[in-house]
Amino acid sequence: MFSVPNIITISRILLVPVFAFLFAVPGAPARIAAFIIFCIAGVSDALDGLAARKLNAGSDFGRMLDPIADKILVAVALLMLVSEGNFQQLSLDPTHGLRSFLKIVPALVILSREILVSGLREFLAGAAVSVPVTRVAKTKTAIQMVAIGAMILDQLAGRWLPLNIAMTYSLIAYIGLWMAAALTVGTGYAYFRAGLAHLHPRTANQRRTRAAAEPRAHGHAGEAV
Numbered sequence: 001m002f003s004v005p006n007i008i009t010i011s012r013i014l015l016v017p018v019f020a021f022l023f024a025v026p027g028a029p030a031r032i033a034a035f036i037i038f039c040i041a042g043v044s045d046a047l048d049g050l051a052a053r054k055l056n057a058g059s060d061f062g063r064m065l066d067p068i069a070d071k072i073l074v075a076v077a078l079l080m081l082v083s084e085g086n087f088q089q090l091s092l093d094p095t096h097g098l099r100s101f102l103k104i105v106p107a108l109v110i111l112s113r114e115i116l117v118s119g120l121r122e123f124l125a126g127a128a129v130s131v132p133v134t135r136v137a138k139t140k141t142a143i144q145m146v147a148i149g150a151m152i153l154d155q156l157a158g159r160w161l162p163l164n165i166a167m168t169y170s171l172i173a174y175i176g177l178w179m180a181a182a183l184t185v186g187t188g189y190a191y192f193r194a195g196l197a198h199l200h201p202r203t204a205n206q207r208r209t210r211a212a213a214e215p216r217a218h219g220h221a222g223e224a225v
Contacts, residue, residue, distance in 0.1 A: 003057040008048040012069045015041045016076050023080045028156055035152045041073050042145045067121075070141075071114050077148045078107040084155075102174050103151075106181035110144070113188040120191045124198065134190070140183035147176030 015037055022034035048066060052058045082103050150173035157169045 003052075003059060003062070004055055005048040005052040005057050006059065006062045006065065008044050008051060009062060009065050009069050012041045012044045012048075013065075013072060015044075016072050019073075020076050020080055023152070028159075031153065031156055035149060038073075038077060038149055038152060042149065045070055045073075045141075045145075071118070074144065074148070075111055075114065077152070078110060081148070081151055082107050103177070106177045109181040110184050113184045116188050117191050120195045123195055124191075134187070136183060137187045137190075140180055140187055143176055143183065144180035147173055147180055150176065 019034050019037040019041065022030045022037060025031075045066075048062070052062060082100075084103075150169070154170055154173055158166045160166075161169065
């Protein structure tokens with residue numbers, strides 16, 4: 001349980017409340033510190049999987065905890081970003097309402113997908129179904145983390161950078177978040193389609209029988225889903 005990959009994963013979860021606290025503290029130093037913590041937590045997602053492979057230290061515990069840690073980090077970061085907007089100002093005003101709208105929509109899409117995938121993963125695990133990680137899923141995770149990280153510093157960019165550069169920075173950050181939301185829908189559909197394919201009892205029983213006859217692979221869940 002307390003192998004190197006698992007310790008990295010647990011540390012990522014413990015960093016989440018630290019990130020949330022620093023994000024809520026006013027001032028540039030706290031926001032920069034929150035950004036650094038988020039980056040460290042994001043990089044640790046790759047490190048735990050790498051450590052599991054290099055050290056041959058994969059485990060069922062790690063495979064279970066890793067996607068949970070990822071979802072906690074992303075969900076808290078999105079909620080903190082959305083909390084900066086005002087729900088009573090969902091207008092086309094670019095300084096408040098429009099920015100809130102452009103955060104809320106992709107955040108809701110991403111969080112809804114995570115809930116859907118969590119339920120489908122539980123169902124597919126019971127049906128002994130394994131959905132391989134695709135390049136699209138890995139690309140989605142990378143774009144999502146970069147976009148969230150960029151948006152964490154969006155206010156500081158608007159304060160410190162020239163207007164044109166600050167607007168370009170914000171545009172890239174928002175486009176990245178919407179791209180991640182679009183890819184999120186695609187990868188979520190892949191899980192949903194896999195679940196539908198195994199709703200028939202006969203198909204599920206055949207899959208369980210086949211899985212029981214094959215050796216089970218153990219590894220750490222350093223996967224982008």
